[in-house]
Amino acid sequence: MTFLHKFPKAAKVSKANFIVAFIALGLGGFFGFIQALHRTGVFRGFFNSGEYYTLLTGHGVLLALIFTTFFIAGLFVWGVTRSLEREPENMTFTWSWFWIMTIGLVMAAVAILGGLVPNGSIRAAVLYTFYPPLQAHPMFYIGLALVLIGSWMAGADWFWSYRKWREENPTDRIPILTFMTLFTMLMWYVCTIGLAIEVVGLLIPWSLGWVVEIEPLLPRTLFWFFGHAVVYFWLLPAYYVWYAILPKLSGGRLFSDSMTRIVFIIFLILSTPVGYHHQYADAGISLGFKFYAMATTMLLLLPSLMTLFTVVASMEHGARQRGGKGYFAWVGKLPWDRPAFVGCALAGIMFAAGGFSGMINAGMNVNLLIHNTLWIPGHFHLTVGTAVALTFMAISYWLVPQLTGRKLKFKTLALIQPYTWFLGMTLMSNAMHRAGLAGVPRRTAEPEFNTNAMSFDPVFGTMGEMKWQIAIGGTILLISLILFLWVITTSWLAGEKSDKPVDDYIPEPLSGVEHTPAVLDNMKLWFALALILVLLAYSFPLWEMIQDGIFEPGALPRPS
Amino acid sequence: MTNSETSNSEEGSNKTLVRTLIIIGIGIPVLVELLTLFNLVNVQIFNDKTDQVQRRSQPDQAVEFTEGDTLFTKSNYPVVISGMQINVSAQEWVFELEFRPSDTTMQATPLVKVDSLRLKNGDLLRRGQEWSASQSKSMRWTLPNGQVPVKLYLSGKELITEDSVRNIHEEVPLGSIPVRYTRKTQR
Amino acid sequence: MAENNSSSSNKSDPSQSWEQQNPEIEREIGIEEYQPKGTLTFTLMYLGLVVLMWLFMYFVEFGGNAPSIIE
Amino acid sequence: MHIHKFERFWIKLSFGLIAFFIASVIYGFVAMDLKVIGDYQTIDPQNLGETEFGTPGVRKVTKNGQTEYEVYVQTIQFAFQPGTARPITVPANTRVTFYITSPDVLHGFEVAGTNINTMSIPGQVAKLTTIFPESREYGLVCNEYCGPAHHIMEGKIKVVPKSEFDKSNLVQ
Structure with a gap:
């Protein structure tokens, strides 16, 4: 008996979400490969530089917003169903959020890809941050709003299951998988307030022409209200995998249940009031609020550093149970021949590196050294592009067999895949960080100086060498992505049917829930605290911005 | 490729594979990062700014033409680039070029022609436009999105006598062309 | 993959822990016994590296990168 | 709550690291003239x-x-x-x-x-x-x-x- 046989309805929902996620991953990843060749100038024959931004928007939206959201939905359906041992309460409701999200995704994707139609009027080359006054077709914003509404309903679905479960189990502690899901969703509700106000309140009326002018700073600020918490919305499901599943894949048990819960609570509280750290270089926001955001951002290092300890300790526990010894030698006893483990472990290592460049980004003034340079995509390809994406891919090797009731095919290719991803990403992001230090901007089709006889001065090495490093890294990543999609597709369609395609048992933590204080499960308390901190960070500056009118000082729209 | 992980021969080849993967997949990344760290610290702290002089040497700049410059200066019918701009909208990129006769244009009816444009990506845009050098002329090209012209190929027909014509060809490398946003007008 | 071939029986005997049923696991380590000294070593090394790199990035790369915004 | 003594130590160090980062930003801001723009x-x-x-x-x-x-x-x-x-x-x-x-x-x-x-x-x-x-x-x-x-x-x-x-x- 595996998940499919116990919970066939939930398995179907999970699978539907995964299918959408993997299609978005394939398409978005392919766009990324084209970009790697285009912006380095290695090969610019696929598209013109003017069309580059359509691809860039597609890459960002499909991977950062669509792949993540759908995969997370699939993962959480699996986790909530499994840990509460109940199918979704109402399948009509469950399928309706899936279809609302999917319709929204299709609308956004059509608006973006419309930009590749010559002389077409449906365009959305506004990148995934869609800062006005650059204007996309209304369909783009409406699609995003639908994805958002669908994701809210998905969260409501999981809370619904939880309430029903609570009625039947009034004294039990919240199972850890459900706990992590609910806290991630609580954080999502807090941070998407900003996005909802921006998209529904400002951008949709504006793109439909009901209002003409827009004040650029207000939607930008509302975007970043959401925009940093969203990275934790991607990251927390990766943590979810590292806490709940990775210890077992390592041959051990989760080190501490209470630490896990504390980490998720801190993320709920601190994720949103940090948004100004994306606006250190903005006029119109006073230094005091920038400093407040830096302090909360730096405090957010704490849960990640705690995660580092707890997760590595859980892996070490596994390695020692497998016979590992010494201070360092135990690492060799970890199952480096299992793709699911290898992917998660390498993703974790990358996250440690990405954590460092994130610390630089968080430093209010040192941020200017790298603000909007290629360093930033270098950073988030380590975090969301590897820590999150590689974890999701790796855990698919373990989840998809449970959802389909089929064994994994091509295990050797599956094993090669995370290593190639790690290699490709190191090459690409290493060069991106270094190019960023030399001042090479992000988000541009042709980063070279065109008409002035100027050049960027790298600290060491040459621009040419970095360009090849990025292009080769991007190519290796594409190969890795193809391997992943091949393994998953063939296993999904033609894997050997089995009652037990993987060992899906998850052992109890070392320090279990019996050691965990009850207050940690008090969702109302932590949610209220999160709202208070958000109000402290945002109420005054937002109020100040709308003093002169919500759309003033107004700028005219510029169709992208 | 088999799914079995227990057979001994499989185990052996698996070990070799894992070792290779670790050496390539983790070894190279670690090496790259260590080299980066070493070079950064080495350049910044130990031989600070040795390449300062070298890095500012700029490539030799060819003479580039921009708005206001005169072409065919050696002939007796020079023309002036009186306007040059790229108008960019979401849908299309349009290159607009305007010539007027120079004050020193002597001959009344020589014909001048823009044969083609060389774009930055190397493509050639052929669409000849011919006019009399004694008159002003404006012309426009629709560019592939994102491309800018870097060179003009011109030719001139100079009447030496009543019935003999001399052809002159000129390559005009273009300097910085202003690129401006325009709302596309519906046509 | 994470499965092991004999574990298909692993919940059949509830008196046995997961570790006891898993042939890859040599010994079961309980919470009282477990000292994550390797983890502490690694995390301390990471901390040291981060501090050194921060000092370098902040005071050398950034501090020595004039002109800067002075007001 | 059961927190291993190593982990307690690590959490203390993490707080120290955070304080160190914030302190060096303030030091750079005040003493080294490394500023960012504010509201104008x-x-x-x-x-x-x-x-x-x-x-x-x-x-x-x-x-x-x-x-x-x-x-x-x-x-x-x-x-x-x-x-x-x-x-x-x-x-x-x-x-x-x-x-x-x-x-x-x-x-x-x-x-x-x-x-x-x-x-x-x-x-x-x-x-x-x-x-x-x-x-x-x-x-x-x-x-x-x-x-x-x-x-x-x-x-x-x-x-x-x-x-x-x-x-x-x-x-x-």
């Missing part, structure tokens, strides 16, 4: 013509008996005015204050390879003061996506020795 003023982006931005360029001002320069820059789709068609020319080792805004969309204003890096947001004026320590040319980059020709938007800052600074090009 709003402006109507559709009527820049009536402000100093209507005649963008370098101006000479006297502050506290010292000669300083002010540079008003408009970032437009797809040029710095001034900066693209002709370089922004300023003297070395002199206080220069930039006022930057945009009439159309968001742009970036990055002096490549330096710590001068700010956003140009329609409706907001970014104000920053700096001193260029050496005479050389700096590349100017728009580092925020600003439309289909974003990659073409670039410019130049030319820093010349004080003695060679030509004041005839100043805006009155």
Whole structure:
């Protein structure tokens, strides 16, 4: 008996979400490969530089917003169903959020890809941050709003299951998988307030022409209200995998249940009031609020550093149970021949590196050294592009067999895949960080100086060498992505049917829930605290911005 | 490729594979990062700014033409680039070029022609436009999105006598062309 | 993959822990016994590296990168 | 709650690390003159013509008996005015204050390879003061996506020795 046989309805929902996620991953990843060749100038024959931004928007939206959201939905359906041992309460409701999200995704994707139609009027080359006054077709914003509404309903679905479960189990502690899901969703509700106000309140009326002018700073600020918490919305499901599943894949048990819960609570509280750290270089926001955001951002290092300890300790526990010894030698006893483990472990290592460049980004003034340079995509390809994406891919090797009731095919290719991803990403992001230090901007089709006889001065090495490093890294990543999609597709369609395609048992933590204080499960308390901190960070500056009118000082729209 | 992980021969080849993967997949990344760290610290702290002089040497700049410059200066019918701009909208990129006769244009009816444009990506845009050098002329090209012209190929027909014509060809490398946003007008 | 071939029986005997049923696991380590000294070593090394790199990035790369915004 | 003593130690160290980061940022801000811009003023982006931005360029001002320069820059789709068609020319080792805004969309204003890096947001004026320590040319980059020709938007800052600074090009 595996998940499919116990919970066939939930398995179907999970699978539907995964299918959408993997299609978005394939398409978005392919766009990324084209970009790697285009912006380095290695090969610019696929598209013109003017069309580059359509691809860039597609890459960002499909991977950062669509792949993540759908995969997370699939993962959480699996986790909530499994840990509460109940199918979704109402399948009509469950399928309706899936279809609302999917319709929204299709609308956004059509608006973006419309930009590749010559002389077409449906365009959305506004990148995934869609800062006005650059204007996309209304369909783009409406699609995003639908994805958002669908994701809210998905969260409501999981809370619904939880309430029903609570009625039947009034004294039990919240199972850890459900706990992590609910806290991630609580954080999502807090941070998407900003996005909802921006998209529904400002951008949709504006793109439909009901209002003409827009004040650029207000939607930008509302975007970043959401925009940093969203990275934790991607990251927390990766943590979810590292806490709940990775210890077992390592041959051990989760080190501490209470630490896990504390980490998720801190993320709920601190994720949103940090948004100004994306606006250190903005006029119109006073230094005091920038400093407040830096302090909360730096405090957010704490849960990640705690995660580092707890997760590595859980892996070490596994390695020692497998016979590992010494201070360092135990690492060799970890199952480096299992793709699911290898992917998660390498993703974790990358996250440690990405954590460092994130610390630089968080430093209010040192941020200017790298603000909007290629360093930033270098950073988030380590975090969301590897820590999150590689974890999701790796855990698919373990989840998809449970959802389909089929064994994994091509295990050797599956094993090669995370290593190639790690290699490709190191090459690409290493060069991106270094190019960023030399001042090479992000988000541009042709980063070279065109008409002035100027050049960027790298600290060491040459621009040419970095360009090849990025292009080769991007190519290796594409190969890795193809391997992943091949393994998953063939296993999904033609894997050997089995009652037990993987060992899906998850052992109890070392320090279990019996050691965990009850207050940690008090969702109302932590949610209220999160709202208070958000109000402290945002109420005054937002109020100040709308003093002169919500759309003033107004700028005219510029169709992208 | 088999799914079995227990057979001994499989185990052996698996070990070799894992070792290779670790050496390539983790070894190279670690090496790259260590080299980066070493070079950064080495350049910044130990031989600070040795390449300062070298890095500012700029490539030799060819003479580039921009708005206001005169072409065919050696002939007796020079023309002036009186306007040059790229108008960019979401849908299309349009290159607009305007010539007027120079004050020193002597001959009344020589014909001048823009044969083609060389774009930055190397493509050639052929669409000849011919006019009399004694008159002003404006012309426009629709560019592939994102491309800018870097060179003009011109030719001139100079009447030496009543019935003999001399052809002159000129390559005009273009300097910085202003690129401006325009709302596309519906046509 | 994470499965092991004999574990298909692993919940059949509830008196046995997961570790006891898993042939890859040599010994079961309980919470009282477990000292994550390797983890502490690694995390301390990471901390040291981060501090050194921060000092370098902040005071050398950034501090020595004039002109800067002075007001 | 069961927290291993190693983990307790690690959490304490983590707090120390956070405090160290914040402290070094404050130290750089106060003692090393490594600042970021704050709030300055709003402006109507559709009527820049009536402000100093209507005649963008370098101006000479006297502050506290010292000669300083002010540079008003408009970032437009797809040029710095001034900066693209002709370089922004300023003297070395002199206080220069930039006022930057945009009439159309968001742009970036990055002096490549330096710590001068700010956003140009329609409706907001970014104000920053700096001193260029050496005479050389700096590349100017728009580092925020600003439309289909974003990659073409670039410019130049030319820093010349004080003695060679030509004041005839100043805006009155």
